[in-house]
């Protein structure tokens with residue numbers, strides 16, 4: 001941990017945080033899931049629905065989990081059709097699949113998309129109606145089916161959070177509920193060794209975004225701050241190694257842990273960076289982590305005038321020298337993303353300059369962030385989007 005980092009308790013605000021009931025970590029941890037479900041009281045013969053990515057299934061990464069469930073006598077039904085971020089159609093198919101099989105538990109295995117869909121399936125197993133009933137209109141009112149999540153990317157932190165992201169009518173929408181936090185998270189670094197460098201980079205920057213945005217969030221507390229600073233420390237140290245040497249298991253262990261910490265830090269709430277990222281994704285369908293990486297330096301720059309001291313522990317954790325301060329952190333993120341081959345301007349991903357006003361309007365209307373340290377305001381945001389379109393961070397750094 002950073003040498004000079006101390007948690008202060010100057011702020012006595014009341015905050016609430018959610019976390020999985022258990023997490024299990026280590027090489028080959030996914031082989032434990034049968035025993036974990038037994039420890040929750042599930043009997044042999046019970047049915048378990050496994051929700052996973054098409055790609056994960058194709059390369060055989062489901063085998064340890066399926067063997068572990070078989071080994072404890074569970075009957076496994078596999079839905080392996082998740083490809084890309086879930087839209088309503090795939091969400092409804094998974095929910096129908098789960099309701100038809102009436103499982104005693106749901107296991108999600110894959111990237112954020114598979115984990116989110118598994119969360120939704122577990123929630124809908126104990127609630128009636130259609131998925132659209134729960135898009136910010138109606139809350140889940142009782143615990144979801146027993147749910148175990150196994151990430152195969154190190155980024156989204158979905159295994160630690162209460163959020164499900166869906167694409168509805170071409171736009172990202174979220175469902176939040178304390179009941180969507182999984183009962184268990186299983187972190188098995190062996191499952192992440194085959195991640196291609198581009199996915200390692202994008203998902204790693206997603207995890208970094210969770211950490212940095214949660215530090216900036218006015219909803220942060222000593223718990224989320226500590227998780228976030230640890231995540232920044234680990235990512236700064238290990239992400240380049242995981243990118244350059246994909247089968248370096250130590251780097252994979254570190255990144256998987258950092259992503260989980262990033263997910264826990266999200267109890268403070270993501271801020272402007274994720275809102276900007278959604279507006280980019282709605283127009284480009286770029287992976288979530290890529291859009292977060294593009295947005296994060298600009299989110300830092302935007303928020304700094306009202307929050308520079310919030311980032312000092314992250315400046316130290318990233319090892320970039322205290323003299324560079326919080327603006328140095330924005331530059332460091334931008335350089336890190338560029339060095340990992342990620343795009344750094346809206347123009348480079350095919351967005352037209354004439355689209356920017358619409359993006360600002362959508363950012364404000366669809367993804368407001370009352371927890372952003374600096375209020376989201378149209379003119380300032382337009383300046384941000386113009387700078388991001390050109391990829392010129394200096395235009396908005398204070």
Ligand SMILES: [Fe+2]
Pocket residue numbers: 156206209210274288292
């Ligand atoms: Fe994210």
